[in-house]
Amino acid sequence: MQAVDWYAANGKMPRFYVPTALNEGHSVTLPEGVARHVTRVLRLGAGAPLVVFDGHGSEAGVRLAEVSRKQATVSVEAVWAGRFESPLQVHLGQAISKGDRMDYAIQKAVELGVAAITPLYTRRGDVRLKGEREAKKLAHWQAVAASACEQSGRATLPPVHPPLSLDEWLLQRDEPLRLMLHPATESGLQAERSPAAAALLIGPEGGLAPDDIEAARAAQFTPLTLGPRVLRTETAPVVALTLLQHLWGDI
Incomplete structure (x- = not known):
């Protein structure tokens, strides 16, 4: 059956x-x-x-x-x-935010077909987790991802990896398409390429610090704008993932 x-x-x-x-x-x-x-x-x-x-x-x-x-x-x-996995494998690097903002970002990213999520410590980020507190948060975030899979019909649970510094995460990236949200640019998504995988970097409230931007550029991340309005850190992955899935995924 x-x-x-x-x-x-x-x-x-x-x-x-x-x-x-x-x-x-x-x-x-x-x-x-x-x-x-x-x-x-x-x-x-x-x-x-x-x-x-x-x-x-x-x-x-x-x-x-x-x-x-x-x-x-x-x-x-x-x-x-399972029938509902996206052909585009997106690894989301999401700067850790306070309160339920991080829950929202993870929930919506999973609904939109993300393949993996790594919470990030960035220079302007004001959340720092250690020891037992970090372990509890990680278990909570993975439960949020599981609940989003239950709701959205996905049968593959995207891993929420332990938090990393931005520099550590950048060193691990080998996706053919690497994008960072950066409002101070005029670069939009181009539809010519059809990558199998992508890395997407979302900064904290207030955006990525200049040193973070330079580190991402050195790791071959392309700056990307989502339009003239500044989006909150939990809204940005929803918009960016929707665009990626529309261009190269299954939306």
Whole structure:
């Protein structure tokens, strides 16, 4: 059974990230948070259909088999390959911002098909995370990405990498297309090339410092403007990724 057949037979149903192997005919114990949502929030019982995905590109139609106060088990009835990954692999380097701005940037980037995200420490950035605080933030951001995959229909979970300094991230880049948002330029996207992968650099509130801009230029990043208006750091990736997906992806 394929995805269209499963949905046709069962109608609209909840969809969850379950990081485990999905094999037809096998049983899977749902993670605690998913089980709690299924049984206590949605109040679903044995026999209810669900869709789950493993984060590595596989999706499955499952049915609740056993439900108790402590756990929920599903039986895997059909497995298929996820269908909604973009042909353009974009690695987003996003300057870390305060509050829920970073959550918003990650959520929307995942919805727009980003392949990977690295939070960045930049010279003008005013957020610095260390030790346990950084680990908790990273786990939270990955959960935001997983939730965005559940909502958007993606079966591959983009990794949110541990935060890096901008200089460290630049050293790792080998994408054929490398872009940095920089309002003090008149350069826009050109549609002649059709890259398989791209790196996109978004600075903090207030923009990238001159030293950051020069470091990015030295790493072969091309300055890019998104028009005459200055966008917030969490809005910029939404606009830039939409344009990239329109030119070379699947929008």
